[in-house]
Amino acid sequence: MIKDLLLPREKYAEVRQQYGESPFTFEIENGKNILFYFAANHSHDPNNHQYPILRKYWNRFLRATTDMERVVLVEGGLRKIEENEETAITRGAEGSLITLLAHKENIPTKSPDPSLEKLAEQFPEIPKEEVLLMRFINMMDSYQRHSLSGTFEEVVDKWCRQRKGVKTWEDIDISLSTMKDIYKKVLGKDFDLKDNMNQLADPNKVGTRVNEIATILTDAREVNIVSEIEKYWKEGKSIFVVFGSGHLVAQRPALEKLLK
Numbered sequence: 001m002i003k004d005l006l007l008p009r010e011k012y013a014e015v016r017q018q019y020g021e022s023p024f025t026f027e028i029e030n031g032k033n034i035l036f037y038f039a040a041n042h043s044h045d046p047n048n049h050q051y052p053i054l055r056k057y058w059n060r061f062l063r064a065t066t067d068m069e070r071v072v073l074v075e076g077g078l079r080k081i082e083e084n085e086e087t088a089i090t091r092g093a094e095g096s097l098i099t100l101l102a103h104k105e106n107i108p109t110k111s112p113d114p115s116l117e118k119l120a121e122q123f124p125e126i127p128k129e130e131v132l133l134m135r136f137i138n139m140m141d142s143y144q145r146h147s148l149s150g151t152f153e154e155v156v157d158k159w160c161r162q163r164k165g166v167k168t169w170e171d172i173d174i175s176l177s178t179m180k181d182i183y184k185k186v187l188g189k190d191f192d193l194k195d196n197m198n199q200l201a202d203p204n205k206v207g208t209r210v211n212e213i214a215t216i217l218t219d220a221r222e223v224n225i226v227s228e229i230e231k232y233w234k235e236g237k238s239i240f241v242v243f244g245s246g247h248l249v250a251q252r253p254a255l256e257k258l259l260k
Helices: 009-019 050-064 085-104 116-120 128-146 152-163 176-187 209-234 245-259
Strands: 024-029 034-040 070-074 238-244
Touching: 009 245, 024 245, 034 050, 034 085, 034 245, 050 085, 050 238, 070 085, 070 209, 085 238, 116 128, 116 209, 128 152, 128 176, 128 209, 152 176, 176 209, 209 238, 209 245, 238 245
Parallel strands: 034 238, 070 238
Antiparallel strands: 024 034
């Protein structure tokens, strides 16, 4: 099983430290096709140091795969084609930028990344409000670490409106007040914007119910991503993957075993 080939969670912290600051890259070649994996830092800042690195790495991939069938794989679902690179980064970080770059080269972009809602369907024993809380904390983590545009209230209001259109949450009145209530119910303390959201939802840590849920759902997510990479590989495609750095750390042992 792919799950058994992933990096064990208890080894993650040690192995992740060996990579240093993201972004970093990983490649596999078998003589027929090539995998280029860009492990990103999710910055929405067009001046972030990762973007010259990504552009250079992309050009290397294009040169190395000139006569090959190619596909680009992105995290978090398919993105719209933005009008320019700066807007792409501001709105969708590296995922939107690589989507734009691939579009210019007529290379298809796919997302092997199932939505959290779809993943949660595999685990009906996890209450929906707990999954929703994890999604909220992930959003708050992005707000804290990646300078999402807008005030706290604007970011949360937009997030709530987006969730209200999803069938999974149709019986939950999604608002900041509701999320604060769920936060207190599940975590046993009042919501505080100063809380370290990254720690709360880290699948490689223990200590909260959200960590536990994150581990379950993230493992399922990694399995799906690796499975899709393997599928395109067996089809003979050369693959350019752009995902957050933690995904490569977790997936690398499985990719080395399955693709080599």
